[in-house]
Structure formats: C-alpha cells, structure tokens
Amino acid sequence: MFRCLALLGLLLTTACATVTSGTTQNITVTSEPSGAVCRLERDGATVGVVNPTPGSVNISRSTRDLTVRCEREGFQPGVRTISAGFQAMTLGNIILGGVVGIVVDAASGAVSQYEPNLHVVLPPAQLGGQARDEWFDARRREITARFDERIAAVRGSCTGRRQNDPACAQAVTALQQQRDLELRMLDDERRTGRPGGV
Numbered sequence: 761m762f763r764c765l766a767l768l769g770l771l772l773t774t775a776c777a778t779v780t781s782g783t784t785q786n787i788t789v790t791s792e793p794s795g796a797v798c799r800l801e802r803d804g805a806t807v808g809v810v811n812p813t814p815g816s817v818n819i820s821r822s823t824r825d826l827t828v829r830c831e832r833e834g835f836q837p838g839v840r841t842i843s844a845g846f847q848a849m850t851l852g853n854i855i856l857g858g859v860v861g862i863v864v865d866a867a868s869g870a871v872s873q874y875e876p877n878l879h880v881v882l883p884p885a886q887l888g889g890q891a892r893d894e895w896f897d898a899r900r901r902e903i904t905a906r907f908d909e910r911i912a913a914v915r916g917s918c919t920g921r922r923q924n925d926p927a928c929a930q931a932v933t934a935l936q937q938q939r940d941l942e943l944r945m946l947d948d949e950r951r952t953g954r955p956g957g958v
Contacts, residue, residue, distance in 0.1 A: 786818050825843050
C-alpha cells in the first residue's frame with residue numbers, strides 16, 4: 761500500500777511540463793491578407809478554426825505535425841505545416857523525474873509545443889509571369905529572414921555556460937529543419953501551382 765502511494769506521489773510530482781505548461785496551448789494565426797478562414801489540421805482532422813484572421817485558438821499539444829490551411833475569396837489558399845518543438849521543461853523533468861516524469865509528459869502531449877504565432881500568406885488568385893516569380897522570390901526571402909532572426913536569437917541566448925547545452929543545439933536544429941520544410945513546400949507550390957505542392 762505504501763509503495764503504491766509513493767508511486768502515485770512520484771507520478772504527480774515529476775510530470776513538470778504537464779503541470780507547468782499543461783496539455784493545451786494557444787496559437788495565434790495571422791494572414792496576408794487578413795480576414796481569412798484558417799483551419800488547423802492534424803492527421804487529417806480539424807483541431808481548431810480561426811475565423812477570421814487575425815485570431816487565436818486553443819489546441820491540444822502533440823508530437824505530430826500541424827497543418828494550417830487558410831482561404832479567402834479572391835486569393836489562392838495558403839498552407840503552412842509546422843512540426844512540434846521539444847518542450848525545454850522536459851529536460852528538467854528528465855533530471856528531476858527520470859523516466860516516470862518523461863513518460864507522463866509524453867503521454868499527455870506536454871513534451872511538445874508548437875510555434876505560438878503563425879503567419880500564412882495567400883497568393884492572389886491571378887498570378888502569372890514575372891509577377892508570379894517576384895511573389896515567390898519575396899516569400900522565400902521572407903521565410904529565410906524570419907528563421908535567420910529566430911536562429912540568431914537562440915544562439916545569442918546560448919552564451920557562456922549554456923554554449924554547449926544540448927538544448928541550444930536542438931533548438932537551432934529544429935528551427936533549421938522547420939525553415940527547410942517551409943522552403944521545400946514553397947518550391948513545391950511554385951512548381952505545381954497548388955498550395956503545399958499537393
């Protein structure tokens with residue numbers, strides 16, 4: 761009996777990310793132009809809707825990719841897919857709670873976190889020739905600049921003792937992977953003429 765109570769107490773006290781961050785999070789969606797209807801989808805199911813943009817929605821955390829599809833009359837649909845990032849709080853959970861804590865966080869979804877602010881650009885309905893190339897070139901520069909800024913901010917915060925912190929390297933790698941994914945999707949859209957290249 762005492763061992764059962766001790767185990768229950770351990771479960772309750774070691775799930776740091778679950779307790780401090782919860783199993784849901786708010787995501788703010790903006791679009792260019794504003795006034796779009798955006799659906800947040802995971803595994804083919806809608807988990808939230810922002811109507812119209814800008815707006816926020818509360819969704820459950822998950823380790824699975826999240827796709828945001830935005831539509832507005834007079835524009836082509838805009839699509840962004842983002843991966844779940846590793847919750848920094850979970851690193852502390854490994855130290856304090858060991859395997860039990862990390863299992864609780866993983867089961868609840870608290871181990872992951874999505875980017876809290878998402879911006880989706882909708883191409884004009886009629887976009888051809890040089891104007892089309894210029895639009896895609898501008899989007900590529902925008903994506904690259906946005907991620908360069910975020911990567912520089914992470915590297916700037918990882919100075920001194922934190923310089924060799926594995927969490928810093930993981931954060932930079934995650935941002936680089938997300939940047940490359942968005943650029944690939946943009947290139948696929950440019951090639952196929954369909955959002956996300958589908």
